[in-house]
Amino acid sequence: MDFGVRSTAVALDILETVAFAPKEIGVSAIATELGLAKSAVFRHLQTLLDRGYVRRNSATSRYRLGVKLQLLAQLTADEDNLLAAAEGPMSDLRDEVGETIVLSALERSGVRVVATSIRNSMLEIGVRVGSLLPFASSAQGKTILAHLPREMADQLLDSVQGEKILRKLNRELSRARRQGWLESAGEVMPGVNAIAAPIFDASDSCIGAIAVVGLFA
Amino acid sequence: MDFGVRSTAVALDILETVAFAPKEIGVSAIATELGLAKSAVFRHLQTLLDRGYVRRNSATSRYRLGVKLQLLAQLTADEDNLLAAAEGPMSDLRDEVGETIVLSALERSGVRVVATSIRNSMLEIGVRVGSLLPFASSAQGKTILAHLPREMADQLLDSVQGEKILRKLNRELSRARRQGWLESAGEVMPGVNAIAAPIFDASDSCIGAIAVVGLFA
């Protein structure tokens, strides 16, 4: 990483590892998962503990999330609380189309799934909350890219190789801009289809996407 | 700080500064508030931005919280989601006693107010969510201390000076243990009275306190 603060990125990795762990998780498990030294993980957990971002079970000395996150989440101004704003429309849309709805937000290295509203059916479609979808090969990613400022999109795409692929991608992006939404078939997972539309904030920046996800008919 | 990761602590300071800022906040404002160099703040914001913890208004290039926090908060296991569990009982209690209810959680350097349920009245009692109450001089702090393991409480208290004060404090702590709750008059703010009771998690560790806060009769 040639920008930003390295050790903080590590700390956030650790925090997210704890967050996504199915239950309490210990120092060694985190260390092997992230490929770090135990001592480093331990020291990072100290600060996170100190600041209330994680809690420690003193019996097992394993870690889980603390309340601080909820406190901070609560502090996001209501007017730009994407999650809260999306909740109603998402379940309405799910009831209307009878398919799974997926909400995702823009991050630098991809599109992060932040919420799902799963249709009532025996067949659950498996997009897990927290997953990171690629920009170049997901309906959500491409929809967001299409509505970002030119240079920002280019910057996010400079890892995409291949002239031919880029041409195809650019055609899709302009189609997304033209029709306001984009479909994609089986890119994230074979047999799974998605239709995505962009979400803008108060200042008209594209900050995420909402998608209907279903199986091939 | 003789433990933990320094730069991460700074990053969290910045994150919390953004969180508690009434609206969008810029690099310089954060830097002066925390007494750091602008360049350092800027670099930290890069990582936080990269990871989705903050968002950047590209018009003003000021910062506010991102969606990542809400995603993580959502991931805390329901069974130990203090905030969600407390919501119902808090408003019940408020309606019953007709006073403001305050929920707080244990942190290393004090007791953090994580939620309030304000009674309907023209006179709002001012405990702001996010404030850090001292261990030694708040009903909440002392109640939590009283129900912590001995050595942990001692460690948190080693900054408290004065033989006489310590004796008085210890008497209050044992009273809190004996009667299960503790009152305190005007310690946090003159004229404001509080009664606090401890909250335990599934493994019987004291993780927070709930308090009724009101004015002197």
Place this chain on the structure above:
DNA sequence: GAACGATGTTCTCGACCAGAGAACGAAAGA
């Protein structure tokens, strides 16, 4: 009960990174 393996925690030391401060560019106000 001794030997073992796995865990969390502490320690030391060197490479390297984070932070201070200055400098730049741009935007806003006077």
Place this chain on the structure above:
DNA sequence: TCTTTCGTTCTCTGGTCGAGAACATCGTTC
């Protein structure tokens, strides 16, 4: 236009973060 203020970039140096080993403490196994 001049001035001020802000965000961003640059450079250099001291401090600090990470690897690895050592220690402590568990359960487990024989």
